[in-house]
Amino acid sequence: MGRLRIGRAGVVVVAAGVVLAGCGSGQDEADEQKAKLAAAAKASAAAAASQANLLKARTAAAAKVKANELGQVPVLMYHRVVDKPATQDDRTPKQFRTELERLARENYVPVTAAEFVTGRIDIPAGKHPVVLTFDDSSPSQFELDGVGVPRPNTAVAILQSVAKAHPGFRPVGTFYVTRDMFGKETPEEGAQMLLWLTDKGFDIGNHTRDHLNLRGKEKKAVNAEVAAGHRLITGLIKTPPVTLALPYGNQPDTKEWGLKGSSGDVSYNYGGVFLAGYTPALSPFNKKFDPLGIPRIRSMDKTGDCAKFCSVAWLDWLKANADERYTSDGDAKTIAFPKFKAPFVAKSFSDRVLPY
Missing domain, CATH: 3.20.20.370 (Glycoside hydrolase/deacetylase)
Known part of the structure; x- marks a missing residue:
């Protein structure tokens, strides 16, 4: 078991085993939290990259068929x-x-x-x-x-x-x-x-x-x-x-x-x-x-x-x-058109646009 003793300045000193155990637990939690944050950041970056690739693919597909949903x-x-x-x-x-x-x-x-x-x-x-x-x-x-x-x-x-x-x-x-x-x-x-x-x-x-x-x-x-x-x-x-x-x-x-x-x-x-x-x-x-x-x-x-x-x-x-x-671009959720036609989009549909 750990022991206590009083130092010259009146400071309580905890036996090494107990002190080390406490510090180790705190460090583990910090490391775990750090790992979770890193994993979350990595997942977020992967999701963003996937979304960017999907948007790129949809844009390319719309351009290929010369979509003009305006x-x-x-x-x-x-x-x-x-x-x-x-x-x-x-x-x-x-x-x-x-x-x-x-x-x-x-x-x-x-x-x-x-x-x-x-x-x-x-x-x-x-x-x-x-x-x-x-x-x-x-x-x-x-x-x-x-x-x-x-x-x-x-x-x-x-x-x-x-x-x-x-x-x-x-x-x-x-x-x-x-x-x-x-x-x-x-x-x-x-x-x-x-x-x-x-x-x-x-x-x-x-x-x-x-x-x-x-x-x-x-x-x-x-x-x-x-x-x-x-x-x-x-x-x-x-x-x-x-x-x-x-x-x-x-x-x-x-x-x-x-x-x-x-x-x-x-x-x-x-x-x-x-x-x-x-x-x-x-x-x-x-x-x-x-x-x-x-x-x-x-x-x-x-x-x-x-x-x-x-x-x-x-x-x-x-x-x-x-x-x-x-x-049509083949996707009912998007409104695809050449970029130069953007001024003609109704504001109520601005969240669905896919210019290319």
Whole structure:
């Protein structure tokens, strides 16, 4: 055991064994703490290096495919798909199929209007988003046979056929429905149609209940018509619409009335409002993106007024001006673009940018 003795100066001296044991314990703790700090610093440095390497790899991958997620997106507008077109908005089944096959060949991947306006554009690297929209809920767009299969030559059947022939081409789109509801007369039939579409990944948007021109109407009337369309949908399915397509493409006197409002017990607050023409839309990540008036492109050949401003003409232009087109980097968590385009990023997405 250790012994105590009093030195000349009255200092207590502890036997060497005890003193050495105490000092040794303190030194061990200090060494252990030092080792932990060193290990933590090493791990932190390794994590930082790994993160830097990952960022470098992502940047290189984005540059390789010339990603431009601030670019323009074609939002195509369809109405009836019939053998004998009666209006300039009608397309034949052959014309519709031909346009879809072109989109597939040129590396477009369909996304819904809801995915587009909310920035949930999850498509492979090097691909381009396209939004397929269908107005007025015509039976030529969608009709089921007795066993729940889309009838041949309807828009949905053609879209599924093209997707099957071109893996990766998603068979999805957005249907802007009205009270006609694909020609169905009962709520049960309407619900059956919407449930089938949403189950297959399609999006249901509001086109108002009665398809009335909203321009020139008072706020109360605008709110009532949009809310009636909203109620029409939510009365049949649980998923509320995320977007509105304006009847005839005409905005109300105050544009915000179409985006947000209420009437009675129904309130709506949409992610975007779509027009009827006639240019590609800006990326939702672009600071100039305007959710109050998102342009769409009418599907039509290069004839008459459509020589410059309909689908064939604009798809030609996007192909010839590929640097203006939205091209994905393949990572939905990042927004990739050439560095010189940085001034155009919306501030709300600044934490996701990947310039190269």
